Amino acid sequence: MSDAPFLVELLVSALIVLGASFALIGSWGMVRLPSLMERLHGPTKATTLGLGAMLVASVAWFQLAEGVWTTHEILVSVFLFVTAPISANMIAKVHLHRLRTGEPGEVRGPAGTPDAPPTGATWATYEAPHEGTPGDFVGD
Structure with missing residues (x-):
């Protein structure tokens, strides 16, 4: 003792x-919410706060x-x-790109299909790499 x-x-x-309550609610939200964009909120918001509270408890105890x-x-x-916000941002961008290109198997959320970017827009995951840019392996 x-x-x-x-x-x-x-x-x-x-x-x-x-912290455990937040983690449980976040995990439950990740399982129960219907679309990927809604499921992102569980692990990136509630579960992150839950783990943060448990880490603060550990610091306070010691x-x-x-x-x-x-x-x-x-x-x-x-x-x-x-890492949590960065990974959630990347997952969301890939999901939006897959919705815009009409890949099969992507579940549409209640907000519907996102609009295409304006003509001439250079959104990171929407366009293919331009020839001659770093990381472009098309011409190699």
Whole structure:
């Protein structure tokens, strides 16, 4: 049994329960929501907040109860909060591109098919690579 004060244990317990609740709601949303664009909100918003709350609980426990600073949780938090939005953005762009090109098997969400970009627009996932640009292997 730990000699940590009751308030520290209460704070850490509340953060763990809050984090687990967010993670459960985010996971449930990822399974239950109908389209990919809606399912992105589960892991990128609620689950990220849930894991963040659990990491804060870990930092609070080691600092307030043990008197030790840990950097592992901070590194995990930085990695999580940097990679989750970037990966969600890339998944959304690929999904929009597949909807615009009419690939079979793509489930349309309640918002319908997205509009095509204006003529002359250079959206990263809409156009094929231009010949002569870095990463263009067409002419090789």
